[in-house]
Amino acid sequence: MGTWPGNRSKPDRSVSLEQYRLRARIYDTELAAFEPIRTAAVDKLDLQPGQWVLDVGCGTGLSFGLLEDGVGPRGRITGIDQCPEMLAQARERVKEHHWRNVELVEKPAASAVVKGRADAVLFHFTHDILRDAGGIGRIVAHLKPGARVAAAGLQWAPPWMLPTNAFVLLAAMHSVTSFEGLSSPWDLLAVHLDGLHVDTTMLGGVYVASGRVKH
Numbered sequence: 001m002g003t004w005p006g007n008r009s010k011p012d013r014s015v016s017l018e019q020y021r022l023r024a025r026i027y028d029t030e031l032a033a034f035e036p037i038r039t040a041a042v043d044k045l046d047l048q049p050g051q052w053v054l055d056v057g058c059g060t061g062l063s064f065g066l067l068e069d070g071v072g073p074r075g076r077i078t079g080i081d082q083c084p085e086m087l088a089q090a091r092e093r094v095k096e097h098h099w100r101n102v103e104l105v106e107k108p109a110a111s112a113v114v115k116g117r118a119d120a121v122l123f124h125f126t127h128d129i130l131r132d133a134g135g136i137g138r139i140v141a142h143l144k145p146g147a148r149v150a151a152a153g154l155q156w157a158p159p160w161m162l163p164t165n166a167f168v169l170l171a172a173m174h175s176v177t178s179f180e181g182l183s184s185p186w187d188l189l190a191v192h193l194d195g196l197h198v199d200t201t202m203l204g205g206v207y208v209a210s211g212r213v214k215h
């Protein structure tokens with residue numbers, strides 16, 4: 001089947017682990033162009049001091065600084081990622097910044113166990129995670145009713161936006177293991193949310209979806 005995501009109808013864990021094992025050291029540089037999206041997504045969480053936020057598919061921890069700004073030193077951040085090499089970078093970042101309120105969980109999102117229910121969750125460029133309905137259900141079970149949810153990432157633009165879709169294709173080839181659901185990547189998450197709101201940016205090639213966990 002090779003590594004071509006177009007050949008797969010659902011994400012493949014071992015392919016993803018290999019993708020990110022190879023990218024871990026250069027990942028932060030590659031993501032630089034998307035930083036305004038990260039800020040927009042974290043803004044949607046409207047984090048308050050003392051809150052607990054999950055960063056699902058946290059990668060190298062690029063969102064931690066913004067999440068720290070929101071929850072403050074009395075708050076808590078739990079970063080979940082299945083890729084040891086990405087999490088090693090995240091661990092370095094936590095050490096460098098002397099953040100004492102960040103916990104890292106090296107597990108597939110669907111089987112990560114955390115105690116209690118969090119106030120908010122971020123899915124930033126985590127298409128593979130968002131295409132597993134069962135896994136999303138298990139993550140939502142770790143959230144309080146009314147918890148804020150934000151998800152951002154690549155999406156197909158309308159078919160006539162050829163340059164945008166060429167860009168999405170190039171970026172997705174290296175970051176997702178299946179193109180399934182790339183037209184509306186948030187739809188499996190949306191069934192758990194009230195007040196779903198979806199913004200599109202980067203000429204339709206990137207979305208930021210947000211809402212609150214249903215009561």
Ligand SMILES: C[S@@+](CC[C@H](N)C(=O)[O-])C[C@H]1O[C@@H](n2cnc3c(N)ncnc32)[C@H](O)[C@@H]1O
Nearest residue numbers: 020057058059081082083086108109124125128
């Ligand atoms: C494109 S990176 C995004 C990292 C980070 N959220 C960011 O915005 O910089 C996708 C991350 O999701 C992780 N990932 C993919 N599938 C996963 C799964 N099923 N469970 C946990 N992590 C997963 C990868 O290891 C990778 O670190």
